[in-house]
Amino acid sequence: MFDVKTVEIELGGKTLKLETGRIARQADGCVIATYGETVVLCAVTAAKSVKEGQDFFPLTVHYQEKFSAAGRIPGGFFKRERGATEKETLVSRLIDRPVRPLFPEGFYNEINCIAQVFSFDGESEPDIVAMIAASAALTISGVPFMGPIGAARVGYKDGEYLLNPSMDQVKEGELDLVVAATHDAVMMVESEAKELSEEVMLGAVGFAHAACKKIVEAIIKLAEKAAKDPWDMAPQADLSAAKDKLKKLIGKDIAAAYKVTDKSARSNALNEARAKAKAAFADATPQDQMAAQKLMKKLEAEIVRGAILKDGQRIDGRTTTQIRPIEAMVGFLPRTHGSALFTRGETQSICTTTLGTKDSEQMIDGLTGLSYENFMLHYNFPPYSVGEVGRFGAPGRREVGHGKLAWRALHPVLPSKDEFPYTIRVLSDITESNGSSSMATVCGGSLSMMDAGVPLKRPVSGIAMGLILEGKDFAILSDILGDEDHLGDMDFKVAGTSEGITTMQMDIKVAGITEEIMRVALTQAKEGRAHILGEMAKALDSTRTELSAHAPRIETIQIDKTKIREVIGTGGKVIREIVAETGAKVDIDDEGLIKISSSDVNQIEAAKKWILGIVEEAEVGKVYNGKVVNLVDFGAFVNFMGGKDGLVHVSEIRNERVEKVSDVLTEGQDVKVKVLEIDPRGKVRLSMRVVDQETGEELEDTRPAREPREPRGDRGPRREGGDRGDRGGRGGGDRDRGPRRDRGPGGGERGERGPRRERSDDDGPAPEFAPAFLKRDDD
Structure with missing residues (x-):
């Protein structure tokens, strides 16, 4: 019934299995990728026609994690998977970015790529498996995809690279790097590193590329068994005549416009040239008008790219290594815990840092269970930042991705929770944008945290690098503008400290780049980062030693675990009373670590004194x-x-x-x-009487000492055996108790007791632990 095709390879100590033909057979392409016990299904469907007037490629990628994959039921009120989480959005972008450039120009059919995690073994992240499944599904679907690509994660620990490390190995190591690549070139890089050198990072990319080649070969073998017939692509019309016409008409206007350094003035000049071209094609068919718009963009790219490659002349007149003017300020918002305004050319970000207690940590419900994050970075990109009218509201995929990139850049330099027990939120609001607002967020976020008193290991700066590639000729551009990003071939962002790289992200618009290009870009980026760090130091060169007056203070004390119950009290009575009386927040963990927080130092001191009073042992004489x-x-x-x-x-x-x-x-x-x-x-x-009630000083005890009691008199000899005899008087005098009265049998006078019975042998010996009166002789 099923025509199942499979391919298996060994990868990083586990078996990677690709299967098609059993499930989702109505999709254009469906592949189930299994790695260990993690299973991801990816299905690809493509529209057979293009909507009229459409001039862009509508590729949509959705990645979804099923809670059942890890044997869990979703938390919260709704017990089913809801909208995309931040992680699902990021992985969707991770799949989209390397495959999008591999579709041919002019292909505008809508494609839907859905990757779903159906089983998760809890060891390796399923994102790599999803990327491989998506690449394989696209390859066998028959759509014009110039892949396939492979994907791999690389860790780094004790000087060695690890292929597809476990989640624990990633946490313990110094690197978390994801690479997507074709057989010949790298397409995408995403990473977080603990201040590693350029050589180590470049080696990691090469290590991952070698694994990607094996995956590409496996996908090709699967395609040889199961690929559908390739789609027939309509031949591209010859537009050389229209291109020559445009070049003669507005070529000089475009070249002049791209020599204007101001973005707004340059945009106005380009719009005038475009209006002139539109008027020239007013009588053409709608298809020809749409083609003319495409040619206009190509003409702009040729003029800009040619000027850079031939003359080294960039749009704003800078050299290829020159950084735009930088201005940084800190502490300019009066009520925030920390703030910074970072401006680089026409890119600007207002970054604020807010400090909170453990209660403010973000709770994340995912395949691995509940987890808590004490560092958050949120990035906002309002339409006014580029002088446009547009949607303003919830963050889109781009904003989520840019925020996570800045998060990865700053996360490695944060202090541990023991050193700085605060929840940290950095907010970046982009107020101007003309190239690399995410790297402006890195710089502004670093400054705002230092302004808030967060003890970073070192300041972090970031820079965006560009590439112009024509055949074997290429030029690397430092601190690219927005237009250089759109018209160039690479967006390569690098962030780090004076000691090394903390994050590296690369997206390619061509069919990959070589190791030589990456090496030049990394070296040039290092110089740029150092320059930016110097400019940042002019505003603030080290973390402030004091927190803002408006920030909560957190003080930690460690108590004996045996005293936890006393601090909490029955049903939490004691700790609730401490919070209610002092106004401070009190958190205590199972190890006896107590965190006391408040914006009022007096409240913290009161709660601390109360708690120490509970656990402290009283001292005699104090x-x-x-x-x-x-x-x-x-x-x-x-x-x-x-x-x-x-x-x-x-x-x-x-x-x-x-x-x-x-x-x-x-x-x-x-x-x-x-x-x-x-x-x-x-x-x-x-x-109280020996303490001065005003000053608390001890007073001399003036009360006369008590007279010693008279010693008790001799109680006399104790009589032997059962005959008590006279006990003697108390208090020094002898008193004769006289004969003991006899009691009757009814409880009155005691009669004669009579002779004591003899112990028989049947009674056995008195036990050794018996009282003395049971052991004495009976004669």
């Missing part, structure tokens, strides 16, 4: 502040050290005689007490 909690006839009970009570006897309230305790003390009164004694049962005896 003076404490206390509060009267109960009055009794014989004294007052005083609460001190937060959770301990002791008794001040009526004789220890004052040196003078106190007739009635309530005449001197009231419940709730603050007093100062000295610990006189702690008995073996833990009861504490306190004194």
